[in-house]
Amino acid sequence: MAGLRASVSVRPFGHGTVTYVTGPYPFPGATGPDVSGADAGTRESAEQMLALVARGDQDAFERLYDRIAGSVLGVVRRVLRDPAQSEEVTQEVLTEVWRTAARFDPEKGGASTWVLTMAHRRAIDRVRSAQASTDRDHKVALLEHAPAYDEVSEAVEARLEAEQVRKALGALTELQREAVRLAYYGGYTQREVSELLGVPLGTIKTRLRDGLIRLRDALGVTA
């Protein structure tokens, strides 16, 4: 049994072929006990944190939280809009990260990508199930009592990232950009995007793919 455990927990370390596609975008504003140092070369990777989390290391989870919670909440809120639901979904996603950390497969991508994909999926699931349900209006109104939190962080790295992505989106054709925007941030299916834009479904499929490929190359994402 010890052999089984070791093979799993050690794998994410020193895995030369893994490329960390999203890179770390910490929030200096949300400073945690991150004592790994400012040197990017020695900074603990999200993959390393996740490997420790898989073994039940709550301190490592806290460092991972500091690294990624802002992005999780950000994308969830961009999709859901409602601040209360967004925080709730963010909690669910991060708990799921803890629960399933041992099942992260570095062959399929970086740790940040894994977490943020989960966050995005969970948010669009919520949007789509909410659309299906009908009887929620007055309770939702209740939840709007809550105050909103800080709109945008002043963290330099986060702003640079946002700027870089904004530029890369700006370099797409209008149809590529609208398709990506409606699908990713709007939570619409390709069929709905096709209807919203009045463009054949086949064209939307193609634009989503070549639009993302263009973004990938502009952002230097390697995988």
Place this chain on the structure above:
Amino acid sequence: MNESLHLLTGAYAVGALDPAELAEFEAHLADCPECPAEVRGLLGTAARLASAEAVEPPARLKPAVMARIATTRQQPPLETARAEESGEATAPAAPALGGVVVPMRRPGWSWGQKALAAAAAVLAVVSIGLSALLAQSSATRQQLDAQQQTITRVLTASDARTLAGPVAGGGRGAVVVSPSLGTTVFVASQLPAAPSGHTYELWYLGADGSAVPAGTFVPGADGHAATVLTGAPGQAAAVGMTVEPAGGSPQPTTTPILAVKLA
């Protein structure tokens, strides 16, 4: 056929497939020699769209998440689970195979300290609330003692969080939650008396629109109240309060006059 499925890598990466398309594409992904590499890159690109939206999380989020993970059991690695299912485990069928047992640890001191500070802030209100409680003729001494002990335990729990809000019609209410105890306390001050033949009722409100009764209470003559909510918050998104006919209602019959979000 494969040709058209190849084209779905982009839609897949941005989550734009409906359930049927998703199932078909994932089946294809498992076999296709080319798609996994492209999907990896496009998922990584989509993750950059997420990072670009990063916001500063509210301070309350971290202790809430840390409290949740402290009481959430982790799944074993997939390889272990597969080996177990297929009976090919190389290790003896020890109980540990079913799940690596992870020792639970209480959240670090920083959480406890923050929670204590928050608890201290409401203690004053609560102590007055307790005296109001004592004034209630319906409650027996024993019930009050048990209730008071529970309230004290919640307020001093290392993971206690306090969430407050104004009551429509006057007064303030606060909810103190301890995820580790699974118990929620409600305290209020300057609360007007409920109309004759009526009572205040508390609710756990779900984000999906559900409302679960969490008990009724009557504030003291001085407008203070402190009570332990019945039931556990579970996935509740908020605690609400309404005015209901005496004895309480199974579902809210009036517009809530207070809603405090738990997240």
